[in-house]
Amino acid sequence: MTATPSTSPDPINDPLAAVLAGIGAWHCRRFAGHRLRLGRHGAVHDVELRPALGGVLLPSPACHTGYSSHNPDDLTPTDDGTTCVKCLTRGARRRADQLRTGSGQLALDLAV
C-alpha cells in the first residue's frame, strides 16, 4: 500500500469524521498485507490506499480500475498473487525506477 491512514478525528467535536475514520481504519486493516479481488471478477489487484469521502483513506485497486459501487465491502482481500496486467505492469515499472535511481538496490547473497 502506498499511503498511511490519517490520525483519528475528535469524536466529540466531529462525530461524522470520527465514524468515517473508523470505517476507513477497519477497511485498511482488512487489506493490510493483502491484495484484492473486485466483486466476482477473477483478477487479483495490488492494493493502494486512496482518499474517499471526507478524506478517509480506503483500499482500492492500485491500477485505478474503477468499481461502480465505490463500496469497499465489494472488495475481497486475498493472498493470491497479482494477476491484473495493469497492476503487474505498474509494479514492474516501479521496480525498474527504483533500480535506476538506486533506491531499490538488490542485496547479493555472497555467503558461500
Ligand SMILES: [Zn+2]
Ligand atoms: Zn489492477
